[in-house]
Amino acid sequence: MDDTKDFGTPSANSNKLVTLNIDGVDVTVPEGTSLMRAASVAGFSVPKLCATDSLEPFGSCRLCLVEIEGKRGYPASCTTPAADGLVVSTQSPKLAELRKGVMELYISDHPLDCLTCSTNGDCELQDMAGAVGLRDVRYGYEGENHLDSKKDESNPYFTFDPSKCIVCSRCVRACEETQGTFALTIDGRGFESKVSAGNKDFKDSECVSCGACVQACPTATLIEKSIEEHGTPEKKVKTTCAYCGVGCSFNAELQGDKVVRMTPNKDGGANHGHSCVKGRFAWGYTTHKDRITTPMIRKSIKDPWQKVSWEEAINYAASEIKRIQQKYGSNSVGAISSSRCTNEEVYLMQKIVRAGFGNNNIDTCARVCHSPTGYGLKQTIGESAGTQNFDSVMKSDVIMIIGANPTDGHPVFASQMKRRLREGAKLIIVDPREIDLVGNTPHIKADYHLKLRPSTNVATINSIAHVIVEEGLSDQNFVKERCEDESFKIWLNFIKDPKNSPESMESETGIPADLLRKAARLFAKEKNGSIYYGLGVTEHSQGSTMVMGIANLAMITGNVGREGVGINPLRGQNNVQGACDMGSFPHELPGYRHVSDLATRALFESAWNAKIYDEPGLRIPNMLDEAISGKFKSLYCEGEDIAQSDPDTQHVTHALESMECVIVQDLFLNETAMYAHVFLPGSSFLEKNGTFTNAERRISRVRKVMAPKNGYEDWEITQMLSNALGYPMHYKHASEIMDEVAQLTPTFKGVSYEKLDKLESIQWPCNDEFPEGTPTMHVDEFVRGKGKFFITEYVPTVEKVNGKFPLIMTTGRILAHYNVGAQTRRTKNSEWHDEDLIEIHPHDAEERGINERDWVGINSRSGDTVLRAKITNKVQPGVVYTTFHHPVSGANVITTDNSDWATNCPEFKVTAVQVTKVTQPSNWQSKYQKFSEKQIDFVKNGEEKVN
Numbered sequence: 035m036d037d038t039k040d041f042g043t044p045s046a047n048s049n050k051l052v053t054l055n056i057d058g059v060d061v062t063v064p065e066g067t068s069l070m071r072a073a074s075v076a077g078f079s080v081p082k083l084c085a086t087d088s089l090e091p092f093g094s095c096r097l098c099l100v101e102i103e104g105k106r107g108y109p110a111s112c113t114t115p116a117a118d119g120l121v122v123s124t125q126s127p128k129l130a131e132l133r134k135g136v137m138e139l140y141i142s143d144h145p146l147d148c149l150t151c152s153t154n155g156d157c158e159l160q161d162m163a164g165a166v167g168l169r170d171v172r173y174g175y176e177g178e179n180h181l182d183s184k185k186d187e188s189n190p191y192f193t194f195d196p197s198k199c200i201v202c203s204r205c206v207r208a209c210e211e212t213q214g215t216f217a218l219t220i221d222g223r224g225f226e227s228k229v230s231a232g233n234k235d236f237k238d239s240e241c242v243s244c245g246a247c248v249q250a251c252p253t254a255t256l257i258e259k260s261i262e263e264h265g266t267p268e269k270k271v272k273t274t275c276a277y278c279g280v281g282c283s284f285n286a287e288l289q290g291d292k293v294v295r296m297t298p299n300k301d302g303g304a305n306h307g308h309s310c311v312k313g314r315f316a317w318g319y320t321t322h323k324d325r326i327t328t329p330m331i332r333k334s335i336k337d338p339w340q341k342v343s344w345e346e347a348i349n350y351a352a353s354e355i356k357r358i359q360q361k362y363g364s365n366s367v368g369a370i371s372s373s374r375c376t377n378e379e380v381y382l383m384q385k386i387v388r389a390g391f392g393n394n395n396i397d398t399c400a401r402v403c404h405s406p407t408g409y410g411l412k413q414t415i416g417e418s419a420g421t422q423n424f425d426s427v428m429k430s431d432v433i434m435i436i437g438a439n440p441t442d443g444h445p446v447f448a449s450q451m452k453r454r455l456r457e458g459a460k461l462i463i464v465d466p467r468e469i470d471l472v473g474n475t476p477h478i479k480a481d482y483h484l485k486l487r488p489s490t491n492v493a494t495i496n497s498i499a500h501v502i503v504e505e506g507l508s509d510q511n512f513v514k515e516r517c518e519d520e521s522f523k524i525w526l527n528f529i530k531d532p533k534n535s536p537e538s539m540e541s542e543t544g545i546p547a548d549l550l551r552k553a554a555r556l557f558a559k560e561k562n563g564s565i566y567y568g569l570g571v572t573e574h575s576q577g578s579t580m581v582m583g584i585a586n587l588a589m590i591t592g593n594v595g596r597e598g599v600g601i602n603p604l605r606g607q608n609n610v611q612g613a614c615d616m617g618s619f620p621h622e623l624p625g626y627r628h629v630s631d632l633a634t635r636a637l638f639e640s641a642w643n644a645k646i647y648d649e650p651g652l653r654i655p656n657m658l659d660e661a662i663s664g665k666f667k668s669l670y671c672e673g674e675d676i677a678q679s680d681p682d683t684q685h686v687t688h689a690l691e692s693m694e695c696v697i698v699q700d701l702f703l704n705e706t707a708m709y710a711h712v713f714l715p716g717s718s719f720l721e722k723n724g725t726f727t728n729a730e731r732r733i734s735r736v737r738k739v740m741a742p743k744n745g746y747e748d749w750e751i752t753q754m755l756s757n758a759l760g761y762p763m764h765y766k767h768a769s770e771i772m773d774e775v776a777q778l779t780p781t782f783k784g785v786s787y788e789k790l791d792k793l794e795s796i797q798w799p800c801n802d803e804f805p806e807g808t809p810t811m812h813v814d815e816f817v818r819g820k821g822k823f824f825i826t827e828y829v830p831t832v833e834k835v836n837g838k839f840p841l842i843m844t845t846g847r848i849l850a851h852y853n854v855g856a857q858t859r860r861t862k863n864s865e866w867h868d869e870d871l872i873e874i875h876p877h878d879a880e881e882r883g884i885n886e887r888d889w890v891g892i893n894s895r896s897g898d899t900v901l902r903a904k905i906t907n908k909v910q911p912g913v914v915y916t917t918f919h920h921p922v923s924g925a926n927v928i929t930t931d932n933s934d935w936a937t938n939c940p941e942f943k944v945t946a947v948q949v950t951k952v953t954q955p956s957n958w959q960s961k962y963q964k965f966s967e968k969q970i971d972f973v974k975n976g977e978e979k980v981n
């Protein structure tokens with residue numbers, strides 16, 4: 035399908051077809067299709083201004099009039115449905131006259147600056163004037179008009195010039211229907227009517243800068259500042275957003291090799307033409323002045339950096355790895371890959387470790403986010419991945435969101451979910467914090483908000499399951515047919531125990547038992563119940579237990595194996611799913627196959643011509659501990675910033691300082707790179723080929739839009755290092771790496787770049803049985819055969835509040851920023867959020883004499899830091915909350931090294947703290963400032979040794 039073609043109105047869903055005749059051509063379309071769309075399908079184009087196929091028809095511009103045989107008048111084709119036997123004319127002298135008259139009125143109130151307008155040649159008003167043959171305007175331009183209206187330039191990324199507005203309302207509808215924010219209205223009537231962002235500037239309004247209105251605007255009224263600056267693009271390349279696990283498809287639009295705009299792709303399987311502020315606008319970091327594009331080396335972190343050639347840097351890194359292995363043993367080196375990397379890069383990282391280093395010391399940042407998802411789902415249902423596609427939510431009757439904040443973390447999917455909620459699906463939110471979907475989102479109100487105490491997830495999910503079993507609301511047929519009888523009986527016995535009742539658990543969870551019972555009944559009684567969860571589930575000492583508890587709940591209610599239901603982990607970073615799929619955990623080869631499995635090892639050994647060690651390697655926390663104890667001496671770290679993102683920062687930096695050779699491959703001198711001895715400049719997502727796999731298991735192409743500023747794609751750098759180490763790799767293109775993955779991994783068997791180019795994206799498993807992928811998993815049976823119930827005993831965390839640390843601190847993220855913020859902080863997104871704040875309930879603030887924006891010290895058992903206060907009812911008394919996007923905030927200086935029992939995923943969400951009013955930064959912050967300034971200086975004043 036041509037993704038630029040605009041059919042005028044959305045497609046209809048009906049199975050019933052109707053046939054009509056348009057301009058002499060018979061056309062058959064689904065019932066409910068508009069005449070405009072039917073004409074477009076038949077190959078005719080009806081002039082239009084207020085209609086576009088991403089929005090419901092509105093019928094305001096009167097340009098799309100048609101004639102219907104046997105009917106009087108001239109109906110608007112965008113709002114008139116096609117019907118059997120209609121005979122329609124889209125062109126006639128009378129229609130031409132009417133349309134010209136309409137266009138004259140529009141043009142007489144429009145500035146005549148087409149030739150100098152930034153969107154000249156890319157403007158629907160201009161196109162329509164041409165289409166209706168308008169050459170001059172009879173009314174002149176002297177009458178009343180809007181040409182002097184003031185331009186709003188407050189938004190950092192787009193402008194609003196009301197003098198060019200034709201009041202077609204597309205922007206208003208886009209904000210409502212597509213984004214679900216309702217920031218815009220049409221104020222006034224008739225000639226006075228105008229678009230308003232609540233009588234405020236865009237920047238100060240409810241607008242979240244998703245860009246949907248800009249995308250929908252047919253004129254230059256709403257336009258990207260980058261287009262005003264550079265002009266309209268000459269060409270485009272389809273690629274995938276590198277920020278979050280939604281995996282939106284975009285067109286990178288270019289002039290020469292300069293990206294001037296990113297526009298969401300209508301055919302994108304995950305985003306269907308929608309975007310959020312990050313993917314749409316926050317790509318400026320790719321050309322930011324802070325990027326380092328020349329390799330650097332140094333002997334000690336106390337030395338300035340030396341800029342060297344690629345050859346010298348690679349040879350130095352390889353010789354250090356070899357020296358260290360010779361001196362301290364094979365196990366003294368390892369690598370950390372990242373969910374920021376493409377599948378192909380991650381695959382090569384684990385390959386270089388297993389085949390080049392000769393050990394299994396490879397881990398990934400999923401360790402600190404969704405490793406419990408991998409473990410818990412594998413155990414219960416047999417596959418470490420979500421069960422659905424995003425579109426499935428449109429068939430949900432009740433949605434349960436646990437420990438996730440989709441409007442901030444997964445905004446484009448949140449818009450789709452909000453649409454379903456506006457259609458009437460019920461909503462249950464399980465979260466210690468009042469996220470926006472609880473009641474701060476227009477036309478959405480959660481039916482139940484179970485405001486649990488942090489760390490009591492397992493107690494809560496057990497109570498929900500207890501109510502369902504006790505009140506006879508379970509789906510016994512599903513359990514009988516699809517689940518293991520024995521494990522179910524044991525679990526049933528456990529869950530029925532009165533200790534799991536909401537009444538018994540109320541003192542732990544803080545959730546009124548009656549409220550929990552009502553929520554449990556709602557979830558069990560609605561036909562299709564879906565569960566969406568995030569890091570608020572996984573980042574706990576019982577993260578894996580909770581994932582299994584979620585699987586138990588889905589099975590007991592029969593909510594797996596069809597559309598509208600399922601277990602849906604909302605993955606944080608762009609390629610968390612893919613990084614895990616590609617074998618970046620120390621115990622698993624690609625496709626989640628354990629390194630101890632002889633047949634799997636034999637397969638890889640023969641393909642790789644290398645021996646694979648049969649025992650799991652070190653996890654990140656083990657690497658750090660062993661570095662401190664002197665056994666682990668060298669780390670190759672690509673795309674990950676453990677010094678900012680991992681818990682207990684001082685422990686992490688102590689470990690990094692203890693190593694003899696830290697090799698960092700990244701775009702910027704990030705926090706970890708400040709402790710590095712070799713810096714290998716990385717390439718941005720716009721500069722390389724590869725694939726990302728999103729939260730729905732959707733594999734999408736990342737395409738090289740421009741030449742890498744550092745000279746190489748990231749996978750090429752790993753390949754060079756491997757060759758220098760003596761383990762040869764000879765890939766000529768990223769596609770060859772995917773071919774190898776497909777050859778060695780059953781769930782990827784049918785995946786190739788050729789197929790991805792054809793299908794746009796593929797949800798794995800993709801194999802002989804499902805050659806075009808699998809949107810819904812576990813349809814007739816679970817991947818493991820029968821679903822397995824697990825006992826999920828609630829074990830309170832050891833992290834306790836007491837007199838010294840009376841509050842629980844929990845963490846999360848904000849829409850404008852992304853993870854450690856290394857990218858978004860280098861964009862104009864910082865205008866919305868230039869520092870991390872600590873949210874505190876008014877009661878707790880008052881008790882401590884803390885006022886809005888006061889500096890407050892936050893002390894935990896691990897360390898202390900200082901942030902400004904934000905006083906809000908969003909958090910409950912006894913709980914404080916912060917984000918972690920700025921390194922100087924030191925959010926992870928205070929988090930502890932408690933972790934999930936099964937996977938070591940850190941307990942980021944529960945830290946006992948005290949909060950007090952202070953006047954100066956913490957000791958750590960003062961030290962950090964000095965250290966980082968010095969390290970930045972070491973780059974600036976480094977010696978140049980490049981040939």
Ligand code: SF4
Pocket residue numbers: 205208209210213215216217218240241242243244245246247248
């Ligand atoms: S950018 Fe998005 S949120 Fe803002 S007004 Fe436009 S559609 Fe609404």
Ligand code: SF4
Pocket residue numbers: 198199200201202203204205206229250251252253255256
């Ligand atoms: S700003 Fe654009 S989309 Fe909105 S009413 Fe005006 S012309 Fe239409």
Ligand code: SF4
Pocket residue numbers: 275276277278279280281282305309310311312313314444445446447
């Ligand atoms: S929702 Fe996620 S993938 Fe989509 S544009 Fe935003 S950050 Fe990118």
Ligand code: FES
Pocket residue numbers: 081082083084085092093094095096097098110111112113
């Ligand atoms: S396009 Fe049909 S009335 Fe505007």
